Amino acid sequence: TGTTRPQRLLRAVQERATRGDSESVIAAIDHFCRHQEWAMNVGDEKGFILDSVVSEVSPQTALELGTYCGYSTVRIARLLPPGGHLITLEFNPNYAAVARQVIAWAGLEDMVQVVEGASGDWIPHLREHFGIESFDFVFLDHWKELYLPDIKLLEECGLLRKGTVLLADNVICPGTPDYLEYVRKSQSYESHYFGSHLEYTRAEDGLEKSVYLG
Numbered sequence: 001t002g003t004t005r006p007q008r009l010l011r012a013v014q015e016r017a018t019r020g021d022s023e024s025v026i027a028a029i030d031h032f033c034r035h036q037e038w039a040m041n042v043g044d045e046k047g048f049i050l051d052s053v054v055s056e057v058s059p060q061t062a063l064e065l066g067t068y069c070g071y072s073t074v075r076i077a078r079l080l081p082p083g084g085h086l087i088t089l090e091f092n093p094n095y096a097a098v099a100r101q102v103i104a105w106a107g108l109e110d111m112v113q114v115v116e117g118a119s120g121d122w123i124p125h126l127r128e129h130f131g132i133e134s135f136d137f138v139f140l141d142h143w144k145e146l147y148l149p150d151i152k153l154l155e156e157c158g159l160l161r162k163g164t165v166l167l168a169d170n171v172i173c174p175g176t177p178d179y180l181e182y183v184r185k186s187q188s189y190e191s192h193y194f195g196s197h198l199e200y201t202r203a204e205d206g207l208e209k210s211v212y213l214g
């Protein structure tokens with residue numbers, strides 16, 4: 001019994017961040033992970049790269065696979081253009097419950113939909129359930145071995161369009177070798193690697209940005 005790490009992270013947000021101020025929520029989580037307990041958020045260094053890609057794409061429709069505590073959800077949602085909307089899939093109901101509260105503390109609940117369940121089960125139903133034609137932006141941060149099957153599923157379901165930008169976390173650590181090989185070799189993608197570090201550590205990691213060419 002006792003609290004879980006996500007619950008302790010949420011308490012740090014509620015104690016340190018200002019309601020409605022997404023920057024203070026991001027700072028509170030980074031402070032908690034750097035000075036109290038490491039957690040698998042994309043973090044501030046890779047988060048800066050995520051911010052620049054989201055700002056460049058300025059997506060009306062965005063999908064995140066793997067919400068965890070909602071840190072990257074807040075980073076993305078705070079940069080969406082007017083009318084923009086983010087759907088984030090989370091497998092673990094405890095993580096989803098914490099993420100909803102973190103997103104609400106940041107005042108971003110109107111732009112975000114946290115959906116509980118497995119990516120593979122939900123992707124085929126996103127169009128009918130949420131009226132999504134296709135995604136402008138997809139952030140991959142869930143089970144590393146599901147990155148490749150899930151983008152193939154997104155392709156098959158017609159949820160990617162010419163120019164859709166995929167951004168994948170952890171392509172070095174823990175690593176997603178089959179995904180990397182696929183997007184770098186496929187004629188359907190234009191890929192670029194952004195070198196960085198595993199969140200809150202000096203270990204090597206990075207983000208792979210892949211534009212779907214149709």
Ligand SMILES: Nc1ncc2ncn(CCCCCNC(=O)c3cc(-c4ccc(F)cc4)cc(O)c3O)c2n1
Nearest residue numbers: 040066067089090091117118119141142143170173174
């Ligand atoms: N199917 C489905 N659909 C939807 C879903 N939503 C969540 N899940 C389950 C995903 C569970 C968490 C995924 N994330 C990671 O595992 C992760 C790990 C590290 C890491 C850990 C230890 C180290 F020593 C070094 C690096 C760092 C990261 O940045 C990571 O993102 C889903 N599954």
Ligand SMILES: [Mg+2]
Nearest residue numbers: 042141169170
């Ligand atoms: Mg990650």
